[in-house]
Amino acid sequence: MIAQAQRKVYDVCIVGSGAGGGMAAYMLTQAGADVVVLEAGGPWDNMRDSVMLRWPYESPRRGKSTKERPFGEFDACIGGWDIEGEPYTTAPGTKFGWWRARMVGGRTNHWGRISLRFGPDDFRRKSLDGLGDDWPISYDDLKPYYDRVDDLIGIFGSAENLPNEPDGRFLPPPRPRCYEMLVKSAADRLNVTCIPARLSIITRNHNGRPACHYCGQCYRGCHTNSNFSSTNVLLTPAARTGKLTLLTNAMAREVTLGSDGRANGVAYVDKTTSTDQRIDARIVVLAASACESARLLLNSKSSRFPEGLANSSGVVGKYLTDTTGTDVAGFIPRMQNGVPHNEDGVGGGHLYCPWWLDNRKLDFPRGYHIEIWGGRGVPSYGFMGGIDRYPEFGGYGKALKESYRRLYGTTIGFSGRGEMIPNEGSYCEIDSTEKDRWGIPVLRFHWKWTDHEYRQVKHMQETFRALIAEMGGEVFSPMPTREQGYGIADGGRIIHELGGTRMGSDASRSVVNGWCQAHDVKNLFVADGGPFVTQADKNPTWTIMALAMRTADYIIAQRNQGAL
Ligand SMILES: Cc1cc2nc3c(=O)[nH]c(=O)nc-3n(C[C@H](O)[C@H](O)[C@H](O)COP(=O)(O)OP(=O)(O)OC[C@H]3O[C@@H](n4cnc5c(N)ncnc54)[C@H](O)[C@@H]3O)c2cc1C
């Protein structure tokens, strides 16, 4: 739906309606600003469009993935690694995958809702171990915003008082499932910290939304809005203010610049008519996701900014990071022939393991956390990953069914999610020849892991194998070798890409300041993962939203003072 409103001058134009864009829109509309959001994807409403509570056999493909729903036919999120007509390229030798959502709410329609705060050390890593850079802001600057995000959206967890895993304002966590209790006792014996997960799913009624009823299908979108998505938790109340104009199928092409050196709007393609359009605005906020915001800046060239808007430092697109990741799963014989019981819960693990070791005693810097999976949830297409991996599976017909009954729920797996150190070899730039279907130049990625990441992932593999052995289990796959990168996932594959418009106090080494405001263009802001200076061993979205909230507060204050 494209409104006939092009000649109006909005107070703020936000590009992207995901985690960062949704939060910026919520805050700015509540403060009375006239906001337009440009969203490249189509509309979505959890209450109308989610396919919660359907059986896998109700799907013609039994839930198998489709091109635009790579995580399964019932998944809420439309997007994927390959989007028709929107390519990206990689430099020779680079392995990088770019997952993009194309819908209102962006990736928050699917995400795992693991909602971790960065800790005090995560903002000053260079001071602690000499690697990478420090942020120009500290945990104390962001803490009030984490608190407000917790209160606004709702998150469960437990107060643990761990040094670099700050507690939040938590709702009560759900109880561990059977397999999670087994992991917990093995972790305790191996001195691996294992605590209740921290997910943005409400276990009590919260701000007009009902508590989760434990259907375990968060990835399909929640009819009752008991989990967080930007669409229904931020954009719906923003729309209620009457101050939000949401333009869907609006693909931003570039930020336009006035003769006064200020951004004055955004040029975009109306995908429904394939026509070029523009929005006029006093302030522009980019929240199209870290790499796409870098792409927009690099494509916004002018005589004043021949290398791309706000890129006098040459840092736009640089210092990209993703979470390091590897997985190990095993068969746990003790779980065979379990009494069938209800393992419903939230759509995600009820426990996790935050980083628990001291790097001074290890051969790699920075840490990782462990996500735990397994159990007896509703089976879907490809469940159990092939029964032939299990011992004594069998036969046809009745014997095979009995094998499934005996073996279902006997797999426990671990995913490591760790911190990559930004390096000069991991960045994106504009491809000199390739364009997308609207003629917009595309991104070309360069990616490099260093020994820091390889050694960290080796440690993950060894830890997960030790945990499975401690439970009396058998790992499904052999230990990957150094040549196999110890099983490290390719860049981008954990879908936590950050950086590209990093923040800093020194305008020659960073793109935005501590308020996510471009050094070069005072009325231009970035509200996604672009400004991150470090990756941390935490999933990034809670920090994206805390930063977006803080940036919006700054914009409101500056506007009130007439400074913007
Ligand atoms: C399967 C999966 C699991 C995840 N699990 C977790 C987790 O448990 N915890 C966690 O912290 N993070 C998780 N993430 C990552 C999380 O989803 C992202 O960090 C977060 O959504 C990023 O927010 P964003 O606003 O930067 O981008 P997005 O949420 O991707 O939103 C960007 C929006 O901008 C739109 N857009 C892009 N380009 C343009 C353009 N040119 N013009 C107009 N609009 C545009 C897109 O269509 C999209 O709607 C997960 C992601 C996936 C896919």
Ligand code: SF4
């Ligand atoms: S598990 Fe809870 S939050 Fe998730 S979809 Fe079901 S009811 Fe909604």
